[in-house]
Amino acid sequence: MVVSLITVLRESALAHPLHSExxxxxxSVNPPGKWKILVVDEHSQKLLGSVLKQFDILEENVTLIESISNYREPQPGFEAVYLIMPTNQNVDRVMRDFSPPNTQYAAAHLFFIEGLPEPLFERLAASPAEPYLKGLKDLFVNFSxxxxQMFLTSSPEMFFTIYSPPKTENEFKMARDRLEESLRFQSKIITNILISLNEFPFIRYYTPNNHPPLGPLRPHTSTRPPPPKADAGRWRTNLARGADARAFEAVESEYVAKLLAFMVQSNLEEHKKADSAFGKVDSTRGRSTMIITDRSMDTLAPFLHEFTYQAMANDLLRIEDGTKYVYKFEAAANSFEDKTATLSDADTLWTTLRHKHMQEAINELEADFKKFLIENAVFQGEGTANLSDMREMLAGLPQFQEQxxxxxxxxSMAQECMAIFERDKLPALANVEQNCATGVTAEGKSPKKLVEEMVPLLDSREVVNVNKVRLVALYIQHREGVPEEDKRRLYQHARLSISEQDAVNSLLHLGVRVTRAPTDKDQKKKIKQRPADDDYDLSRFKPLLTSIIRENVENKLNMEMFPYVKEQPSAYVAPATQQRMAAPQTASLRSAKPSWHRSPRPGQGPVDKIKQRLFVFIAGGMTYSEVREAYQLSQALDKDIYIGSTHMITPKQFVxxxxxxxxAGVGSKAMPNGIPEYPGQRPYQEFYDSKYYTQDGPRPQPKLAPPMQQKTKSAASSVRGASRPVPSETDSFQSGTGSVVSANGEKKKKWYKF
Structure with a gap:
């Protein structure tokens, strides 16, 4: 079945605002001459390409797409639509494009990917380019x-920025400033998502009760205010002790999720001042909630072997960025070729299977395959075909290329996963992993023979070392730390290298107790894990995020561990909401169908039923098991749950x-050279400009005119045929920009009006 990009976007709630904007x-730009030129930068081009094909863009009377960083021949006969990032560099380029006497285009319509800061607007308004600027709008679509139901800020380096300890005592202040700068950038992207969906949510954040702030946020003399005076004792009330005492102690509770949550709240309040209509609560949907947490909340989930299709495939197979997979495609009988596949929402088979247990996915895949063969009258023979047989049969069906x-x-993916499952002794490994992570056996009893079950696996040369690291890390967390001598023996049994031992020891920087002294007491459990609704012994563990989302919906989430930034919902729950909350009690996660398959009603957005929204953001990386839970809980709890993070992590990448x-990340995939040197405190715009800086292309050297030859159609004109005009210096018309009044406030008002 062929699925168009437009259909996919209509059913994709997060991509829909990008596509629409x-x-x-x-x-919205309709020049007198009908045709226009589109100007993009490197980053906006990627965002644009993620939701629109080039043909779709050219269909909107666009005769040419140009890069703002490249040299462009002047086209004074055409108006231009600029889709660009709000950087000083891009503002300079726009002003350079319209510096009389030479102008690049007849007029400019500026669309910034996110909010243009006032100083940059004032630069444009005071420049010679101002008479040529016919419109300006902020789109707030800078997110992936x-x-x-899943978004990323594409910032894998944040794992090191958040958790790497400063190298020396003198670097704490610098490391914290760097972290706050990076968090501000993350907060802007989160804000874009909320603005694009017109949501001003209640915001909650994670404050651990079992460890102090981590990494650069660890309380340090260089980053905390001076201590209060001697007479401001702790016995006095919080108010009586004064601001100095409160500021001194506040550092002890400045966790990364808290800083990020307050930044997002501030961003939304600023936007609300500029747009009073923003975030008005839909009475049928209700106000949304956002939960901001970080990777330290659950350090078990990244180590476990998961056996649902998407999570298992990304763990065991070589899938680039969770989307690109190279496999052997049998083009004809005994004739194979390498093929690169894209795993996305456009693949309906992928979206149907990705959150199912691998056994269920294989069964459904086999059933769909047989149904396909029968419907196309090519099925021969009886009995159940295995995965290899089905792949061979496909080679004989050249007439159904897409299917x-x-x-x-x-x-191919399922077959390779199952081969690795058997080869790497995953059944035995996963059983011990589940016992460590859940604290109980498949029979519901306390696991008293963990060491006896684990040591043979650590000794085995058939178990790869990365799996041994995962097993040791899970066991140490189950025991809430082990004596130094026991840890040394575990490493010795597993024959771990120094770097592999470092991986386990580094859990300390995520708030995990790795080494346990004789006097150490058991730690209070951070979050209680709910019993898994699953029939599979090797899939009993559920990420802690499952409990957090459920408890938030049930109004049972611990207020001390997840306080609100500002406002919080009232205790009253509307009758309609109560009915929606009552229904999930009989729902099963195993039978839940992903909500993205619902077809929209004519004229409506991506989903036909209006539901209350819940947003989750995990700083420092999230797992595919957590993404799966967001989808399944959306159905079970009758909510629209959107989950995001700085980046996706697989167990191997996490190790x-x-x-x-x-x-500090030296040698990592995200930043091979480690965390870059910090230039010191600077205006946020300067940091932002550096994130999106691109080198200008060289100006082409003049060439001698070639001999007269018969003209051929350009690529631009061939898209639509001869009717599409080819941009040249001879095409011109009146731009009709009109005069713009001098007052800055009135200028901005006119520019925002289309």
Whole structure:
């Protein structure tokens, strides 16, 4: 079945605002000559390409797409639509494009990917380019909608920025300033998502009760205010002790989730001042909630072997960025070729299977394959075909190219996963992992033979070392730390290298007690894990996020561990909401169907039923098991749950990052050279400009005119045929910009009006 990009976007709640804003921006510009030029920068081009194909853009009377960083031939006969980032560099380029006497285009319509700061607006307003600027609008679409309910800020380096300890005592202040600068950037992206969905949520954040702030936020003399005077004793009330005492102690509770949550709240309040209509609560939906946490909340989930399709495939197979997978495609009988597949919402087979247990996914894949063969009258023979047989049968069906490729892709992935499952002794490993993570056996009893079950696996040369690291890390967390001698013996049994031992030891920087002294007491459990609603012994563990989301919906989430930034919902629950909350009690996560498959009603957005929204953001990386829980809980709790993070993590990547956490990321995939040198405190715009800086392309050297030849159609004109005009210096018309009044406030008002 062919699924168009437009259909996918309509069903993808997060990608829909991106698609709509970009398309509406391009369509809103209707110059007298009909045709227009689109100007993009490197980052906006990536965002644009994620939701619109080049053909779709050219269909909107766009005759040419140009990069703002490249040299461009002047086209004074065309108006231009700029889709660009709000940087000083881009503002300079726009002003340079319209510096008389030479102008690049007849006029400019400026669309900034996120909010343009007032100083940059004032620069534009005071420049010679001002008479040529016919419109300006902020789109707030600077985020990556990876799936229908999942978004990323694409910042894997944040793991090291948040958790790597400063190298020396003198670097604490610098490391904290760097972290706050990076968190401000993260907060802007989160704010873009909320603005694009018109949501001003209640915001909650994670404050651990079992460890102090981590990394650069660890209380230190260089980052905390001076201590209060001697007479401001702790016995006095908080108010009586004064601001100095409160500020001194506040450092002890400044966790990363808290800083980020307050930044997001501040951003939303600023936007509300500029747009009073923003965030008005829909009575049928209710006000949303956002929960901001970080990776230290759950350090078990990244180590476990998961056996649902998406999580298992990303753990065991070589899948680039969770989307690109290279496999052997049997183009004809005994003829194979390498093929690169994209795993996305456009693949309906992928979206149907990705959160199912691998056994269920294989059963459904086999059933769909047989149904496909029968419906196309090519099924021969009886009995159950295995995965290998089905792949061979596909080679004989050249007339169904798209279906062949989809089935071949997922049959190949499933077959490879199951081969690794058996080869790497995952059944035995996963059983011990589950006992460590849940604290109980499959029979519901306390696991009293963990060491006896674990040591043979650590000794085995058939178990790869990365799996031994995962097992040791889970066991140490189950025991809430082990004596130094026991830890040494575990490492010795597993024959771990120094870097692999560093990976386990680095859990200390995520608030985990790795080494336990004789006098250490058991720690209070941070969050109680709920019993798993699963029939599979090797899938009993549920990420702690599951409990957090459920308890928040049930109004049972601990207020001390997850306080609100400002406002909090009233105790009253509307009758309609009570009915929606009552229904999930009979729902089963195993039978839940992902909500993105619902078809929208004509004229409506991506989902036909209006539900209350819940946003979750995990700083420092999230797992595919947590993403799965967000989708399944959306159905079970009758909510629209959106989950996001700085980046996705797989168990192997998590172990690799832990190996170099003490080294500030040196040698990591995210930042091979480690955390870059911090230039010192600077205006946020300067930091932002550096994030999106691009080198200008060289100006082409003049060439001698070639001999007269017959003209050929340009690529631009061939898209639509001869009717599309080819930009040249001879095409011109009156821009009709009109005069712009001198007052800055009135200028801005006019620019925002289309």
């Amino acid at each position: 970009f398309l509406e921006a391009i369509r 909608a990876v799936e229908s 062949r490729e989809k089935f071949s892709l997922h049959l 690799d990052d832990l190996k170099v956490l003490d080294l």
